[in-house]
Amino acid sequence: MAIPIKVFERISAGLKKFQPILNSAKTRDVNESDTVVVITDMLSEVFGYDKYSEITTEHVIKKTFCDLAIKIDGKIKLLMEIKAIGLDLKDDHIKQAVDYGANAGIEWVILTNGMNWQIYRITFSKPIDKELVYEINFSNINPKNENHIEPIYYLCKEALGKSLLDEYHSQKQALSKYYVGQMILTETILDVIKRELKRLTPGVKIENEEIEEVLRSDIIKRDVLEGDKALDAKKKIQKAANTYLRSSSPVPKKENVASTNNESQLEKDLPDPEPAST
Template sequence: MIEIKAIGLELKDDYIRQAIDYGANSGIKWVILTNGMNWQIYRITFSKPIDKEMVYEINFSNINPKIENHIEPIYYLCKEALGKSLLDEYHSQKQALSKYYIGQMILTETVLDVIKRELKRLTPGVKIENDEIEEALRSDVIKRDALEGDKAVDAAVSAILCK
């Protein structure tokens, strides 16, 4: 579904909420809000309460047609790409590469074991345990926002389910 506002009109939170409500009431998981120059692409999550995620935004005044990663997001909105569910694939890839998922994956026993093995190889004779590595990662290496909040919790649940 596309919600179109007047050209140049600022895409305020009220407009976003309106577009999300229209989409949710129609059972549509993808909503686009645009004023012609700015295009915001949202994915609706049908949970309680209904939630949204801005997957990406296109500002046509900043597009350079010679740069592929400027053009690719536009392609996801064309009829051919929508028919192939490429927007869903793009969203899945973006989620998999998010700081939340990667942060949680780094803290899995498998990855901690690999880090421990490499640290032992680099520093023979030093006794290192996974919980020490995890604490160092949590406190000094991984940004706090990647490990806290709703998205981090969702990523942790996904990491557990994938074991």
């Protein structure tokens, strides 16, 4: 991902400023309120959000309050649940953050203590599900390393406004072990494997079912093929295949039907031929 130069420079300069601030805050074991203050400044100076119009504090969600909400063009795009910098992020904190997002209908939530940032995407299924897309540890980031900067960039105003975080998630999802595992088991890929095996062993009869059995039992790990994530990947791959088949099927041209109807009507409108004179 190519990061705009001005954005890269802003992030890099912001990291150099805030890494010592975060380290000092952790050493002093500052409370949650002070941690929120530091993160609000980071969202402005590192991530590029306007502190007064795009960062909302204590956002109300069903009579409770989420610590911070990020707005773009007046619409909330991201919720943040913040803990004191000295606290380890635990499962009950994750549940709290995800519940806020689920109740507000917001897909993206961040759980952070300032130093560690966990970025979650919520799936509005039954039941509600979550996915830890990636984590950032600000103590380990090199401000000059573009690979270190890229995960931060996806959360910046410039990227979030263009849905680049969603694009990154889709790419990561497509390359996940669940998608690749299910893709290998499709008839298209099994046909390719069968063709290549027959090329290696001419005359040997090989069926797709036999190849699939070897893949399932000896090659692909069980956790790749079982569970909700594997099932979800299978459904999406099948849906994509069905969509492709429908789009590639020939469709009768409507103009031919219309033309035939017009010709029939024309024949009806023509006068009967006069009898030949004798």
